[in-house]
Amino acid sequence: DGGITQSPKYLFRKEGQNVTLSCEQNLNHDAMYWYRQDPGQGLRLIYYSQIVNDFQKGDIAEGYSVSREKKESFPLTVTSAQKNPTAFYLCASSPRQGGGIQYFGAGTRLSVL
Amino acid sequence: SQQGEEDPQALSIQEGENATMNCSYKTSINNLQWYRQNSGRGLVHLILIRSNEREKHSGRLRVTLDTSKKSSSLLITASRAADTASYFCATEGRQGGSEKLVFGKGTKLTVNP
Numbered sequence: 001d002g003g004i005t006q007s008p009k010y011l012f013r014k015e016g017q018n019v020t021l022s023c024e025q026n027l028n029h030d031a032m033y034w035y036r037q038d039p040g041q042g043l044r045l046i047y048y049s050q051i052v053n054d055f056q057k058g059d060i061a062e063g064y065s066v067s068r069e070k071k072e073s074f075p076l077t078v079t080s081a082q083k084n085p086t087a088f089y090l091c092a093s094s095p096r097q098g099g100g101i102q103y104f105g106a107g108t109r110l111s112v113l
Numbered sequence: 114s115q116q117g118e119e120d121p122q123a124l125s126i127q128e129g130e131n132a133t134m135n136c137s138y139k140t141s142i143n144n145l146q147w148y149r150q151n152s153g154r155g156l157v158h159l160i161l162i163r164s165n166e167r168e169k170h171s172g173r174l175r176v177t178l179d180t181s182k183k184s185s186s187l188l189i190t191a192s193r194a195a196d197t198a199s200y201f202c203a204t205e206g207r208q209g210g211s212e213k214l215v216f217g218k219g220t221k222l223t224v225n226p
Contacts, residue, residue, distance in 0.1 A: 045215075
């Protein structure tokens, strides 16, 4: 059963807490992406990685961090520096460097307690 | 930065009618893609049109691209209630950030049975 798995589906963050969102893919894709989606809005790029051990900031990287230690995994940490973290977070992967069609996970909805 | 801008923001039609959504963008592109998102879910790729193509079909979907006007349209023919979703255009840039897609804010389509 191939695809992209995001977990958890729902996540709650307390004030001052760091939380990590998981994204795993078994599609053997090189590139992976993290997006943030606010209600009624499009997707904004947080971070992306085209190859293991390398990643680049997107348009709204402040308050977030990522790692890419394995090809199949691209976890996103929402740090306490992100003052407005409530949003829907989407992970995607793409089979080639240089963009192309992206395949999305089902998303993680993060709320602040 | 969001390059794609969809129009209209929301569209409500009756089952069996056609639905047309438009997308405008600002800079040169390699390709333009359309994605669909059901409420609270991840995005699903629908169709990709390259910058040297003018029209493309896939089932009940028809996409046009006018690079001189920097615009695209998505036509869904003979709509069904199951087509109810948000539709996003995404552009892959020709220069610099060609490794990533830039998404618009989407058109929310409601098909009434």
